[in-house]
Amino acid sequence: MQKQKLVMVGNGMAGVKTLEELIKHAPDLFDITVFGAEPHGNYNRILLSPVLAGEMTLPDIMLNDLDWYRDNGITLHAGRKVVEINRARRTVRADDGTEVAYDRLLLATGSVPFILPVPGKDLPGVIAYRDIADTEAMIEAAQHHRHAVVIGAGLLGLEAANGLILRGMEVTVVHLGGWIMERQLDKAAADMLQASLEAKGMKFCLQAQTAELLAADSGRVGAVRLKDGTELAADLVVMAAGIRPSTSLAESARLHCERGIVVTDTLQTVTDPRIYAVGECANHRGTAYGLVAPLFDQAKVCANHLAGFGIGRYLGSVTSTKLKVTGVDVFSAGDFQGGADCDEIVLHDRAGGVYKKLVLKDDKLAGAVMVGDTADGAWYFQLVREGKDVAEMRDHLMFGQSFTQSQLGDAGHQGQSQAALLPDTAEICGCNGVCKGTIVKAIREKGLFTLDEVKKHTKASSSCGSCTGLVEQILASTVGGAYQSTDKFAKPVCGCTEHTHGEVREAIRQQKLLTIPDTMRALEWSTPNGCATCRPALNYYLISTWPFEAEDDPQSRFINERAHANIQKDGTYSVVPRMWGGLTTPDELRAIADAAEKYKVPTVKVTGGQRIDLLGVKKSDLPLIWSDLNAAGMVSGHAYGKSLRTVKTCVGKEHCRFGTQLAMDLGVKLEKMLFGMWSPHKVKLAVSGCPRNCAESGIKDVGVIGVDSGYELYVAGNGGIKTEVAQFFCKVGSDEEVMEYGGAFLQLYREEAYYLERTCHYIERVGLEHAKKLVVEDAANRKALYERLLFALKDAPDPWAEQRTAPLVRNYQPIDLTNNGDRHGLAETVSS
Amino acid sequence: MAWQKLCPLEEIPALGARVVEHADGDIAVFRAAGDSVFAVADACPHKGGPLSQGIVHGHKVTCPLHGWNIELASGHACAPDEGCVRNYPVRIEAGTVWLEL
Numbered sequence: 001m002q003k004q005k006l007v008m009v010g011n012g013m014a015g016v017k018t019l020e021e022l023i024k025h026a027p028d029l030f031d032i033t034v035f036g037a038e039p040h041g042n043y044n045r046i047l048l049s050p051v052l053a054g055e056m057t058l059p060d061i062m063l064n065d066l067d068w069y070r071d072n073g074i075t076l077h078a079g080r081k082v083v084e085i086n087r088a089r090r091t092v093r094a095d096d097g098t099e100v101a102y103d104r105l106l107l108a109t110g111s112v113p114f115i116l117p118v119p120g121k122d123l124p125g126v127i128a129y130r131d132i133a134d135t136e137a138m139i140e141a142a143q144h145h146r147h148a149v150v151i152g153a154g155l156l157g158l159e160a161a162n163g164l165i166l167r168g169m170e171v172t173v174v175h176l177g178g179w180i181m182e183r184q185l186d187k188a189a190a191d192m193l194q195a196s197l198e199a200k201g202m203k204f205c206l207q208a209q210t211a212e213l214l215a216a217d218s219g220r221v222g223a224v225r226l227k228d229g230t231e232l233a234a235d236l237v238v239m240a241a242g243i244r245p246s247t248s249l250a251e252s253a254r255l256h257c258e259r260g261i262v263v264t265d266t267l268q269t270v271t272d273p274r275i276y277a278v279g280e281c282a283n284h285r286g287t288a289y290g291l292v293a294p295l296f297d298q299a300k301v302c303a304n305h306l307a308g309f310g311i312g313r314y315l316g317s318v319t320s321t322k323l324k325v326t327g328v329d330v331f332s333a334g335d336f337q338g339g340a341d342c343d344e345i346v347l348h349d350r351a352g353g354v355y356k357k358l359v360l361k362d363d364k365l366a367g368a369v370m371v372g373d374t375a376d377g378a379w380y381f382q383l384v385r386e387g388k389d390v391a392e393m394r395d396h397l398m399f400g401q402s403f404t405q406s407q408l409g410d411a412g413h414q415g416q417s418q419a420a421l422l423p424d425t426a427e428i429c430g431c432n433g434v435c436k437g438t439i440v441k442a443i444r445e446k447g448l449f450t451l452d453e454v455k456k457h458t459k460a461s462s463s464c465g466s467c468t469g470l471v472e473q474i475l476a477s478t479v480g481g482a483y484q485s486t487d488k489f490a491k492p493v494c495g496c497t498e499h500t501h502g503e504v505r506e507a508i509r510q511q512k513l514l515t516i517p518d519t520m521r522a523l524e525w526s527t528p529n530g531c532a533t534c535r536p537a538l539n540y541y542l543i544s545t546w547p548f549e550a551e552d553d554p555q556s557r558f559i560n561e562r563a564h565a566n567i568q569k570d571g572t573y574s575v576v577p578r579m580w581g582g583l584t585t586p587d588e589l590r591a592i593a594d595a596a597e598k599y600k601v602p603t604v605k606v607t608g609g610q611r612i613d614l615l616g617v618k619k620s621d622l623p624l625i626w627s628d629l630n631a632a633g634m635v636s637g638h639a640y641g642k643s644l645r646t647v648k649t650c651v652g653k654e655h656c657r658f659g660t661q662l663a664m665d666l667g668v669k670l671e672k673m674l675f676g677m678w679s680p681h682k683v684k685l686a687v688s689g690c691p692r693n694c695a696e697s698g699i700k701d702v703g704v705i706g707v708d709s710g711y712e713l714y715v716a717g718n719g720g721i722k723t724e725v726a727q728f729f730c731k732v733g734s735d736e737e738v739m740e741y742g743g744a745f746l747q748l749y750r751e752e753a754y755y756l757e758r759t760c761h762y763i764e765r766v767g768l769e770h771a772k773k774l775v776v777e778d779a780a781n782r783k784a785l786y787e788r789l790l791f792a793l794k795d796a797p798d799p800w801a802e803q804r805t806a807p808l809v810r811n812y813q814p815i816d817l818t819n820n821g822d823r824h825g826l827a828e829t830v831s832s
Numbered sequence: 833m834a835w836q837k838l839c840p841l842e843e844i845p846a847l848g849a850r851v852v853e854h855a856d857g858d859i860a861v862f863r864a865a866g867d868s869v870f871a872v873a874d875a876c877p878h879k880g881g882p883l884s885q886g887i888v889h890g891h892k893v894t895c896p897l898h899g900w901n902i903e904l905a906s907g908h909a910c911a912p913d914e915g916c917v918r919n920y921p922v923r924i925e926a927g928t929v930w931l932e933l
Contacts, residue, residue, distance in 0.1 A: 446912075457912045462899070529847060529865050532887040532894035532901075555847040559885040559896040567896055571882040619885075807843075814851040815838050815861065 003031045006306065007092055007102040009082045009249065011036025013045060014279025014295035015108025016064055021303030023072055024495070025526055029307060032074045033100050035092070038131055039079035041065045044447065046292055046479075048135050049156075049325075052163030058132065063447045085253035087272055104274055104306060107250055107261060111243040111280040111290065116151065120213025125221035126237045129160045138238065142167035145235030149173075149224045151210055153180035155323060157240030158197065162325045164236070165201050172203040172232050174210055174224065176241075184321045184332045185369055188348065192355050192371045196328050205230070213237055245281045245288045260288035265313040267302040278302045284314060291319045296449065304498055309524060311498045320381045322374070331377035334367030334384040335359060342366060345398050358398060363391040375421065376400040378476030401469075419473035428470050431463035436474060443478045451475065466721040494533035496525050501537065501754035508541050514550045516542065530556075537755035540642065543678060544750050547792035560640035563812070564799045565622055568615065573622060575601075575614040576639035577629050578675075581649045581667030581687075582610030591632030599625050609646030609684065611637055623804035623812050635798035638676070642756070645684045647671040648696065652689030652706065661706025663689035666735050670704075673739055674746070676796025677789075680753040680762070683746065698726050701749075701759040702742045707731075711738050715745055715771070716763035724760040727768050730776045744775045744782040747789035838929040841867065849884040849893070852931060859920060860884035861931060862904055864891050870904035871922040871931050877902075877915025 006022075008015050011034050019032060036042075042064040050056040069076040080094040085105065093099045113128030115121055125145075127137050141148070142164055150161045153175035161171045173180070179190035180197075194204060209227040213234075216222025224232045245260035255271045256262045260283025262270045267282065269275045278298045280290055289295060294317035304312040320333035338344050338359040345358045354372035358365060358380065364387050368380040379401040383390060390397055396404040419428070424437030442448060442457045454471055455462040461471040492498050499507070504523065513519040516538050520530060530538065535556035542550035554562045565573035577592065596604050596614055603615040617625055626636075638644060647670045650656065652663025667687040677683065686695040687704040697703025699719035703726045705712045710733040717726025732741055748771060753762035763771060775782050803809065844850045844863040851874055852859040858874035860883050868891065874884045881897030891904050901910040907919040921932040 527890060529889050531889045531892075532899065535887060535889065555845060555888065558887065563885070567882075567885060569879070569881075569897065571880075571885070810843060811845060811848070811850070814853045814858070815843075817836055817838075817852060817854075 004029060004103040005101055006030035006032045006104045006106065007100055008032065008034045008106040008108060009085075009092065010108035010110055010246075010279070010281070011038065011040075011042055011076070011078065012108055012110050012279060013042065013063070013292055014110075014299050015106060016042040017296050017299035018106060018108070018278055018303045018306075019072075019074065020064075021300050022306050025303060025307040025309070027072075030104070032072075033077070033102075034069065034074055035077045035080055035082045035094055037079070037081045038133070040132060041068065041076075041078070043132065045131070048129075048132070049159035049163060052135050052138055052160065053166045053325075054163075060444070082249060085249065085275075087253055087275075090274070102274075104276065106302070106306075107269075107275065107277040107281060108279045109246040109249060109277075109281040111288075112246045113239055114242040114244050115239050116210055116241055118210055118212055120215065120221065121239075123213055123215055123221040123237075124219065125235060126213060126239065128239045129156055130243075138164060138236065139167065141236040142169050146170060147172075147233040148236040148238065149232050149234040150238045150240055151175075151224075152239070152241035153177070153204070153206075154240060154242065155181065155184065155321060157238070158202075158323060159325060160238050160240055161202050162197070162200070162328075164238075169236070170201075170203075172205060172234075174205045174208045174226065174232070176207070176209055178207055180204070180206070181323075181330075185330070185371075186336060186357065188346075189330070189332070189355050189357070189369045189371045192350070192353060193323075193328065193330050196353060196371075197325070200327070205232070243280065243290060245283065247281060250277070250281070257283075259283055265301075265315065266305045267298055267314060268305070276302050276306070285316055287316065289317065289319065291321070293317065294319060307526075309498055309526065311524065318381075318385050320377070320384075322377065329374040330371050331374035331380075332367070332369045333377070333381040334365070335361075336367035336369040338367075347398055356398060360390070360394070363389050363394070365390055365397070378473050381476075382472075419470045419477065428474070429458075429460035429463070429467045432459040434458050434460040439471060439474050440478050443475060448475070449479055464721050493537055494531055496520075496527040496530050496534050497523060499523050504538065505541050505545070505754070508538075508545050512546070514542065514546055516551075516553055516556055532558075540678060540680060540755050544680075544792070561642070563619065563622065564626075564636055564640065564803055565617070565619075566640040570616075572616045572618055574639070575617050575622070575625055575629075576607065576611055576637040577634035578637040578671075579611040580671050581647055581664050583649075583664060583668065584612075588632055588634060591629060591634065595625050595628045598628065607639070607646075609639070610648050611639075611646065613639070620813050623809050626800035626804050630798070630801055630804075635675075636800045638799075642679055642681050643683065644671070644674040644677040644679070645682050647674075648684070648686040648700070650688050650690075650694035652687070656689060658692060659689035659706070660708045661687075661689050661711065662735075663687045663695065663706055666704065666706075666711075666738060667695075669735060670739060670742065673743065673790075674793065676799075677746070677750075677793055679746070679750050680755050681758045683749075683759070685742070699723060700726060702745060704738055704742070710734065713738065713741055713745075716759040716768070718758055718760040720758075722760075727763070729768075729772065740782065740786050741775060743789045744785035745771060747785040747792075748774055750789070750792075751785075833932055835923075835930045835932050838931050841869070841924055841927050841929055844869075844929065847888045849886075849888065851882075851884045854933065858882070858884070859931070860893075861922060861929065862888055862893065864888055864904055867924075869922050869924055869929055871920040872902070872904060872907050873918045873920075875917065876900055877909055877917055878913070883917070 044061040044063050047061040080096055082092050083095050084093040091099050091101045113130050127134050148164045148169045148171045150157045150173045153173045161173050164171045179187045180194055211227045212225045213221050214223040221237050224234045247257040247261055250261045251257050255269050261277040261281055263277050263282045263284050267276050267278050279295045297317055298314050301312040301314040318334055323330040336359055343360045347356045357369045359367040365383040393404045422436050426436045428436050439458050439460050448454050461468045519538055539553050539556040543552050559567050565575055599621050601614045605613045607613050647667040649663045649667030653659035653661055654664055683701045685702045686697040686700040688695040688697045689706045697705050699717040703714040712731050713729040714726035715729045718724040749759055849860045849862045859871055860874040862870045874882050876883055876895040878900045881895040883893050885896045886893040892901050894901050900913050907917040909915040923930050
């Protein structure tokens with residue numbers, strides 16, 4: 001098949017991000033040609049300010065050098081400007097006469113600076129602040145001249161002024177508005193920011209309108225005259241009074257433009273579906289975004305559509321702003337102006353230089369402005385984006401993430417929760433030994449923007465995930481506004497699909513999908529058989545939604561669930577026979593001891609779940625040791641699965657002088673009921689016979705505490721990565737009710753949670769009230785859930801007994817080249 | 833160097849692997865997507881994890897210990913990880929898998 005031709009006009013961050021995404025999905029679909037007006041590859045425009053300030057150099061900010069285009073087979077016409085689009089013939093023509101045909105055209109022309117229409121605007125020494133050439137012109141001017149005027153006190157203007165001061169110029173900022181950065185800050189915040197900038201030597205003329213730029217004798221600009229007659233010395237004038245979407249090319253091709261090229265949710269122009277527009281030149285639902293994070297979202301959707309998946313939709317973005325001026329911390333996000341229907345929480349320490357305002361609407365954080373202390377910016381922004389209900393933490397909210405989470409018992413490991421304050425040597429990821437400095441370096445040098453990229457390159461937060469919050473903070477503080485945190489489960493399952501976990505579950509239920517290939521076909525998976533992330537998830541969703549009907553695919557399970565034992569770091573396995581409710585017998589112990597000796601088990605350990613772990617068993621011995629254990633009446637303990645693990649018990653009323661209920665007896669009943677239950681993640685239960693709670697019911701997925709009048713049920717506890725105390729669910733009177741309520745809760749979790757979501761995270765996502773409503777309050781629904789659970793668990797077989805029979809047992813045995821007993825006879829050898 | 837007869841193709845699970853014990857270290861023989869077969873040393877370049885026990889997808893395997901992805905045809909780790917395992921010639925003839933050692 002002949003490749004289609006894709007032409008991109010504009011070679012900036014949004015456009016090239018689109019190409020990167022497209023190449024990831026469909027590397028061979030298009031012949032790609034790129035026209036860029038600048039004679040460079042793609043660079044990180046956001047970091048021009050640190051370059052101007054002398055904190056970074058141009059090579060530091062290159063994202064895609066010329067080799068990248070060559071390696072990906074992209075024809076780059078750098079330094080050539082496209083002057084005409086012929087939609088009828090589907091060609092574009094550049095200023096040097098180059099003509100290229102397209103099947104799809106991507107406009108990423110960005111924006112142009114707004115140049116005030118005042119006399120003298122064309123004088124030498126008058127520039128905008130937009131690209132590498134402008135930055136170089138400013139650096140050059142600072143070497144030879146003394147006075148600079150920056151027109152416009154927005155983000156860009158202030159960063160330019162700061163850079164010029166650092167390069168030794170005297171700078172005055174002229175601004176039309178009543179306070180600086182009025183689109184990002186309220187007046188109080190702006191006043192504080194202005195004071196700290198003045199302390200650095202920056203001068204301001206507010207509510208000042210530029211009338212004319214006057215030439216010096218040299219012919220270069222020499223002064224700025226304001227409308228009130230004031231004249232300011234100026235050997236350099238930087239126009240930073242705003243940007244306009246660059247639409248002249250699109251308009252000349254009669255594409256509908258209105259403050260930007262108007263695009264649909266798939267980033268196609270409304271006029272011509274063969275033509276796409278992304279980035280600052282595009283107007284989506286009335287907004288032309290000027291910050292990089294939304295542009296990256298657009299790039300992803302556009303690339304998907306170009307790749308022919310056509311399922312992604314861009315629905316707009318909430319944006320945040322961070323001023324990149326070293327030593328001055330300013331942050332704003334969302335709707336920070338507030339209004340009649342909003343509440344404001346304000347902390348204002350004028351002498352201390354700290355101002356924070358949080359705007360709340362309907363118990364959700366709508367926006368935030370901060371000056372002086374912005375360490376919690378990323379956290380507030382995440383709360384704004386997620387639209388999380390903050391009623392519970394409202395009184396702590398102002399004091400930041402660290403305090404709030406310490407109040408809610410939710411600090412990271414070592415109690416760290418403020419990455420910005422940590423030194424470069426601080427270990428962030430305790431699993432993989434990754435320090436803050438390593439992460440920051442990788443983000444800068446490799447141009448990383450997302451959590452997934454950081455995980456891949458540094459391995460930080462790629463194991464247990466407890467440092468994810470810290471890594472996100474480091475990302476946010478390193479790349480600034482370019483970073484957008486996203487809820488893990490709001491994102492696609494993996495790189496093989498655009499669908500989220502929720503969408504996949506829903507499709508499996510709605511369309512009654514029964515196999516992994518069918519599901520991948522129905523949902524247009526982009527890989528032939530998925531990956532190690534999506535296949536286990538799909539397998540779980542299928543078997544939990546359609547028990548006995550869907551096909552359980554062992555090859556889509558992690559090795560532990562395939563080999564029914566736990567793989568260890570040296571490739572051996574551990575074997576844990578089930579001990580119902582933590583009870584055993586002399587016969588069982590004798591059989592375990594015999595097996596341990598017979599198979600030379602190097603380590604025998606008592607586990608936290610009240611059973612015995614035989615560690616260091618060779619894979620080929622597994623079926624043999626299982627056979628011996630089965631013969632003594634023991635079965636698999638599922639100590640390796642996303643499944644029911646143990647039901648821990650105390651001795652209860654059977655022996656204990658304080659016991660109020662038969663804890664061991666109920667524990668055994670629960671464990672027998674739940675035997676063989678696969679779940680989104682591992683599930684642990686406990687039954688204590690009295691409130692002294694010796695079985696630690698308070699940190700279990702379902703914890704039962706006996707009291708004199710019955711049982712208290714607690715759910716969604718966790719003793720692992722982050723200790724989560726289980727929450728009170730309900731009180732019941734009998735063993736049968738514990739089984740029904742507890743079982744119904746677990747079935748709800750099995751049906752609604754996403755793969756690898758523990759009960760505590762599931763409950764955090766849906767709310768405890770949701771589970772109570774469906775299990776405790778709605779008796780009919782509870783019974784239905786309980787019945788579905790019992791149905792799914794009916795006659796659950798012992799996997800050990802199943803696995804040690806032919807032909808499955810073969811998978812545990814090596815192919816033996818010398819074994820004459822092989823039923824294919826002697827291994828044949830042929831010389832080559 | 834000699835070609836050794838291993839086993840019928842169907843004795844290796846589809847999207848799975850079997851192990852050949854060898855004096856120089858175990859060899860993992862994979863049956864990947866489309867019934868193509870590959871053989872590489874059964875030790876991940878990262879920390880020596882048994883690749884034969886990983887999840888096979890496309891012509892890649894994900895190591896069960898720490899999730900590195902290895903290209904089965906070349907033995908190279910997928911970017912951004914760096915490393916390589918030895919690969920061995922392997923072929924199917926009349927439904928039987930052969931390995932060159």
